[in-house]
Amino acid sequence: DIQMTQSPSSLSASVGDRVTITCRASQSISNYLNWYQQKPGKAPKLLIYAASSLQSGVPSRFSGSGSGTDFTLTIGSLHPEDFAIYHCQQSYSTPLTFGGGTKVEIK
Amino acid sequence: QVQLVESGGGLVKPGGSLRLSCAASGFTFSDYYMSWIRQAPGKGLEWVSYITSSGSTMYYADSVKGRFTISRDNAKNSLYLQMNSLRAEDTAVYYCARTKYSSAPQFDYWGQGTLVTVSS
Numbered sequence: 001d002i003q004m005t006q007s008p009s010s011l012s013a014s015v016g017d018r019v020t021i022t023c024r025a026s027q028s029i030s031n032y033l034n035w036y037q038q039k040p041g042k043a044p045k046l047l048i049y050a051a052s053s054l055q056s057g058v059p060s061r062f063s064g065s066g067s068g069t070d071f072t073l074t075i076g077s078l079h080p081e082d083f084a085i086y087h088c089q090q091s092y093s094t095p096l097t098f099g100g101g102t103k104v105e106i107k
Numbered sequence: 108q109v110q111l112v113e114s115g116g117g118l119v120k121p122g123g124s125l126r127l128s129c130a131a132s133g134f135t136f137s138d139y140y141m142s143w144i145r146q147a148p149g150k151g152l153e154w155v156s157y158i159t160s161s162g163s164t165m166y167y168a169d170s171v172k173g174r175f176t177i178s179r180d181n182a183k184n185s186l187y188l189q190m191n192s193l194r195a196e197d198t199a200v201y202y203c204a205r206t207k208y209s210s211a212p213q214f215d216y217w218g219q220g221t222l223v224t225v226s227s
Contacts, residue, residue, distance in 0.1 A: 001169075032211045036152075043202055043217035044152065055215065087152055091211035095168045096154040 002026050002090050006099035012107040019075040021102045023088035028068045032092035035064055035073045038101075039084045047086075048073065078104075109133040109216040111203050116221030123193050123225070129186040129203030129218055137161075137181040140206035142214060143188050145199035145223075153199070156188065157206055171197075193225045 003026035013019050023033065031051035036044035046055045048064035051071055061076040075082055083106055088099040115127040129141070142157035156167045156177040165177050176189040186203050200222050204214035 034213050036214070043219055044214070045217070046213060046215045049207075049213040049215075050210070089152070089154075089214075091213060094166045096157075096212065098152040098154070100151050 001095055002029060002093060002097055004088055004090055004097050004099040006086075006088055006102050008102060009100060010103040010105060012105050013078050014107045015078055015080055017078045017107075019078055019082075019104060021073045021086050021088075021104075023066075023071045023073070023099050025069045025071075025090055025092075029090045029092035031067045032090055033064070033066065033071045034089045034091060035062075036087045036089065037082075037084045038087060044087060075104075109205060111205065111216060111218035113201065113203050113218045113221040116201065116223045118224045118226065119193055120227050121194060121225055124189070124191045125193065125223060127188040127190065127201055127203075127221060127223070129188075131184045131186065131203075131205070134205065136179075136184040140208050140212060141177075141179060141186045142204045142206045142212070143177060143186075143201055144204055144214065144217075145197075145201045146220075147196075147199040150199075155201070157212060158186070190223070193223075195225050197223060198225045199223060 005024045033051045035048040038044040052064045085101045110132045112130045143155040158165045158177045174192045178187045200220040202220045203218045205216040207213045207215045
């Protein structure tokens, strides 16, 4: 199974900050990496697919990069509604696996 | 708009069974793969299973293989998860998700989830 490791597990940031979250795969997954945002008590929402493609309707302050084993989700300028948990997920092979999540909290 | 509504969750004893349903609307259900993903209380996300658009092929996580069965009825725009031999570690919110499959699967729309609690 492909293990996905996110870092950090949590971070504190202020509105307007640039935030970067990292996801590392235990083996190469090409660009088969997706990012989701989850708010408390809600279902996850797809933000980025195929490592860098922005899902329709997602603000352009979200961007993704990387290939192989190392990937990054960047929020260009943090908005109040961006405080949430972010999950990465590999779709290279089954079982499909998620990272442990990164909680973005208000500083 | 795309809507996915899960139902069928509840409290069940270890060793028991439960059948989850997911009613889909707002898109052509038979065009899409569909998945179940779960989240134990306070934990991360765990993919459980997905099924191809025709229902001909299913994939499962090792943790549920042999105990859970995914199925779909394209005429009824519905997805199902039959869960047998339930264990305490199956306690979670279960989400159904539309699964876009361009070159690889992505969960592009999710339901609100249904809670399954396995406890004596």
